Each structure stands twice: as C-alpha cells, then as structure tokens.
Amino acid sequence: MKENFITLSEPTLTGDELESVTQTLREGWVSTFGPTVERFETALKERLGVSHAVGVSNGSSGLHAALLACDVGADAAVLMPTITFAAPANAIRYVGAHPIFIDVSPETWHIDIAKTEKFLKEECEVKGETTFQRKTGRPIKALLLVHILGLCCDIEPLLKLARQFHLKVIEDACEGLGVLYRGKAVGTFGDVGIFSFNGNKIITAGAGGVVVSDNPEIAARIRHLTTQAKSDPIEYIHDTIGFNYRLSNLHAAVGLAQLKHLDTFISKRRSIWEFYREHLEKISGVTMMPVSNDCTPTCWLSTVLLPDSVTLEKRVALVQKLNREGIGVRPIWHPLHSLKPFAEETAYNVHFADALYRRSVSLPSSSHLTRLDLKRVTDAFQTFL
Ligand SMILES: *Cc1c(COP(=O)(O)O)cnc(C)c1O
Numbered sequence: 001m002k003e004n005f006i007t008l009s010e011p012t013l014t015g016d017e018l019e020s021v022t023q024t025l026r027e028g029w030v031s032t033f034g035p036t037v038e039r040f041e042t043a044l045k046e047r048l049g050v051s052h053a054v055g056v057s058n059g060s061s062g063l064h065a066a067l068l069a070c071d072v073g074a075d076a077a078v079l080m081p082t083i084t085f086a087a088p089a090n091a092i093r094y095v096g097a098h099p100i101f102i103d104v105s106p107e108t109w110h111i112d113i114a115k116t117e118k119f120l121k122e123e124c125e126v127k128g129e130t131t132f133q134r135k136t137g138r139p140i141k142a143l144l145l146v147h148i149l150g151l152c153c154d155i156e157p158l159l160k161l162a163r164q165f166h167l168k169v170i171e172d173a174c175e176g177l178g179v180l181y182r183g184k185a186v187g188t189f190g191d192v193g194i195f196s197f198n199g200n201k202i203i204t205a206g207a208g209g210v211v212v213s214d215n216p217e218i219a220a221r222i223r224h225l226t227t228q229a230k231s232d233p234i235e236y237i238h239d240t241i242g243f244n245y246r247l248s249n250l251h252a253a254v255g256l257a258q259l260k261h262l263d264t265f266i267s268k269r270r271s272i273w274e275f276y277r278e279h280l281e282k283i284s285g286v287t288m289m290p291v292s293n294d295c296t297p298t299c300w301l302s303t304v305l306l307p308d309s310v311t312l313e314k315r316v317a318l319v320q321k322l323n324r325e326g327i328g329v330r331p332i333w334h335p336l337h338s339l340k341p342f343a344e345e346t347a348y349n350v351h352f353a354d355a356l357y358r359r360s361v362s363l364p365s366s367s368h369l370t371r372l373d374l375k376r377v378t379d380a381f382q383t384f385l
Contacts, residue, residue: 006377008328009200009301011258012265012367020257024249032227032246040252041210043259048185050193050212052219055247056226059174059196059209063091065245066192066211069221070168072097072141077133077346079119079167080144081111082335082353088144088172089336098138100346101337104353108290109332110153111145113161115349120165123348131165133346142168145190147176149289149362150202150269150300152186159189170194174209177202178266180296192218197255202265202300202367205255208247265367266298272365272374273299279378280304283385289360303332303362306385312358318384319361327377332360 024036041053056062072078074096080088082101089099102119105112124131124140131140143162145153162169169190173179176186177195187193192213197205211226213219224230229242277288285307291297306315315331322329335357337347363377 005326006328006364006369006373007366008330008362008364010366011199011204012261014257014261016257016260017254020253021250024253029249032244032248034249036249036252036256037247040205040247040256040259043256044195044210044212047259047262048188048212050185050188051214052212052216054211054219054222054226055252056209056211056222057245057247058198058207059172059194060087060091061226061243061245062194062196062209062211062222063088063170063172064094065222065225065243066170066194067091067095067097067142068225069218070142070170070191072168075138076141077136077138078142078144078170079111079116079140081146082337082347082350083109083333083356084146084148084172084336085174085333086336086339086341087174088146089342092144093341097141098136098345099144099336099342100133100140100348101335101342101350102348103350104356106352106356108153108292109151109356110148111158112349112352113154113157116143116158117161119348120161124165126165129166131167135346140165140167142170144170144172146172146174147179147186149303150175150179150298151289151291152176152179152181152295152297154292154294155181155186155189162190168192174198175201175300176298178262178298182294183296187212188214191215192222197251197258202269202298203255203258203262205247205251205258208251208255210247268367268369269299269302269365270297272369273297273302275371275374276302276304276363276378279374280381283382285309286385299365301362301365303360304381305356306359306361308355308359310359315358315361318381321384322377322380325380327380328364329377330362332356332362 173187
C-alpha cells in the first residue's frame with residue numbers, strides 16, 4: 001500500500017483473521033479438504049438463507065462451474081448486461097457459448113428489462129421448450145444477471161421473463177454479498193448464485209468464492225465439477241472433465257473471520273455513500289448511483305454520475321488527475337460489447353451504457369476510510385469540476 005494513496009476498495013483486516021488462520025493451522029487441515037471450508041459454507045448458507053453452498057477458488061471459477069451446471073455449452077447463448085466486470089462474459093466463452101449484451105437502464109444501471117423483453121419477443125423464437133436467437137440460430141440457455149456496485153437489479157420481472165422463455169437464471173452476486181432485494185439476499189433468487197471473496201470485495205478470504213443454490217442437483221453438480229469430477233476417489237474414476245476449483249481451508253479461515261464483520265462493513269460503506277451524496281450532489285448535474293426502493297444496498301462501491309455535458313476526455317482527465325493526487329478513482333467498466341474479445345458478439349440496443357461509461361466515476365469506498373480521507377476525495381473532486 002502506497003503511503004497516502006487512497007485506494008478504490010481494499011480489505012479491512014480486523015485482527016480476527018490471524019486467530020482464525022491459527023486455529024486452522026493447529027487443526028492441520030489446510031488444503032481443500034477439511035472442517036474450515038465446511039464451517040464457512042455453513043455460515044454463508046445461514047447468512048444468505050439458502051440450502052446449498054459450495055466454496056470455490058474464486059468468483060470466476062464459480063461462474064464457470066455454474067454455467068456448466070446449468071447445461072450452458074458450446075454454441076449456446078446467454079443474455080447479460082454490457083456494463084459489468086468482464087469475468088461473467090469470459091466464463092460464458094470458457095464453455096464455448098456466446099454472450100448477448102443488453103443495454104443497461106438509466107434508472108437502475110442494471111440490465112434494461114424492457115430491452116431484454118423486446119429482444120426475446122422480436123429477435124428470438126420459441127420452439128417447444130427452447131428459445132432460439134433468430135439471427136444465429138443459437139439456443140438461449142440462460143439469463144445472467146449481475147448485481148453491480150453493492151446494488152441490485154429488479155429481479156422479479158426478470159425471473160418472470162426467464163420462466164416465460166425457458167431460461168435458467170444465473171446471478172453473478174460477486175459484488176453483492178449482503179445486498180437484499182425485497183428483504184431477501186441477492187444470489188438466492190435464480191437457479192444459482194455466485195459470490196466472490198477477492199481482496200477488493202466487501203469481505204475477503206484472500207481469494208475465494210462460493211456458489212449457492214436451492215436446487216440440490218445443481219449444487220451437487222457444482223461440487224462434483226469443482227472437485228475434479230471424481231465418481232470414485234479411490235479408484236480414480238472420473239465421469240466427465242472436471243476442475244480443481246475448490247476453496248482452501250486457509251482461505252476459508254480468513255473468510256470466516258471477515259464474515260462476522262459484514263454488517264459493520266455494510267453500514268460503513270453505506271455511510272460513505274451518504275457522505276459523498278451530501279457533498280457531491282451539491283454540484284449541479286451530479287448525482288450518486290441510483291438505489292431502488294426494492295433494494296437494501298451495501299454500497300460496495302460508491303459511484304457518481306457526472307453531468308451529461310461532460311465529455312469522455314474530461315472524465316478521463318478527472319480520473320487521471322485524482323489518481324496522480326493519490327485518490328484511486330476509476331470509471332465504471334468499459335462496455336463489454338465494444339471490447340476486442342467480444343467484438344463479434346451480439347450487442348442489443350446499446351445506448352445508455354456508453355453514456356454511463358463516459359459519465360461515471362467510482363470513488364474510494366473501503367470500509368475503514370476516515371472522514372478526513374472522504375473529505376480529501378470530495379475536495380479534489382469539487383476543485384476539478
Ligand atoms: C469480482 C467479480 C468477479 C470475479 O470474482 P473473482 O473472485 O475475482 O474471480 C465476477 N463478477 C463480478 C461482477 C465481479 O465484480
């Protein structure tokens with residue numbers, strides 16, 4: 001960590017991690033098999049209110065396994081928003097399937113529901129129990145929702161659309177641990193949900209993730225695929241291509257200690273969002289990211305929207321200047337549909353995504369930031385604008 005540099009989002013270590021790791025070392029089960037992973041999985045199940053949880057090596061491997069467990073294979077297609085971190089789109093490509101990028105809505109910054117519906121009704125056709133994209137002939141197997149920034153998408157109408165068009169629902173909740181939609185944890189609405197414990201997330205395990213489901217078959221498939229698909233571990237009988245995607249007990253020990261502080265971290269990050277709102281919305285045309293009435297957010301990353309008149313050059317200059325001054329701000333992610341690895345994929349009705357990329361800046365949001373840190377951010381921001 002650089003002296004005086006305020007990073008975008010870094011771990012808040014509490015001291016409990018050391019004790020937890022020490023206990024795991026004493027027990028001797030340090031690798032992927034053993035009781036600490038089980039304890040962490042149980043704690044997550046209780047916290048999220050879900051019946052199955054499988055620890056995995058990270059959120060990206062969890063997404064890969066989730067797609068396989070939902071039978072998304074080569075030459076299938078998956079609907080997803082174009083504004084998100086690239087990991088879910090990469091995972092779709094790992095299985096040989098293709099993302100179809102849908103625009104995000106100005107009201108929610110999440111997948112645009114009206115455009116998703118219009119795409120399914122006008123660009124697809126249903127034959128029997130399968131929906132096909134007319135242009136490519138590919139079957140659309142899943143709707144991959146991504147809950148970004150510690151907010152959530154409007155899940156209910158999306159679940160309804162998915163049912164109507166026979167799509168599995170995969171929730172990338174890597175940024176959404178602790179977020180509630182109508183009082184229930186995000187990641188537990190679809191067929192399967194994925195969380196990450198990477199160092200920049202609201203809690204960390206050093207590295208790691210968890211895949212959750214209320215469907216016992218899907219959960220069993222995830223456990224099987226992420227444990228090398230062994231059907232007889234003694235005779236080394238494998239029944240399909242498997243992966244070593246398991247979480248280690250040492251990582252689970254860190255995650256278990258962090259999880260106990262989740263509520264503190266959530267209230268801290270929400271107060272950071274409040275502080276930014278209070279100070280930055282005074283600037284004409286500036287608004288904070290939208291929080292819908294159905295969502296109880298964690299505000300994992302506080303992101304601000306600049307006035308529509310701001311050019312891309314000006315936003316880039318703002319981000320560069322603040323970083324030079326030791327303030328780790330970032331734009332929201334580059335729209336995926338216009339990145340090289342996804343240039344050949346379908347992008348549907350994308351308009352707001354480009355404006356969001358041009359106008360948004362994510363601000364330092366770590367759970368241990370002080371008022372002085374926050375003041376430094378808002379002062380620098382105000383000076384520039
Ligand atoms: C962080 C993140 C991931 C990937 O998680 P890792 O644990 O870093 O592999 C996936 N999707 C989203 C939306 C993320 O923010």
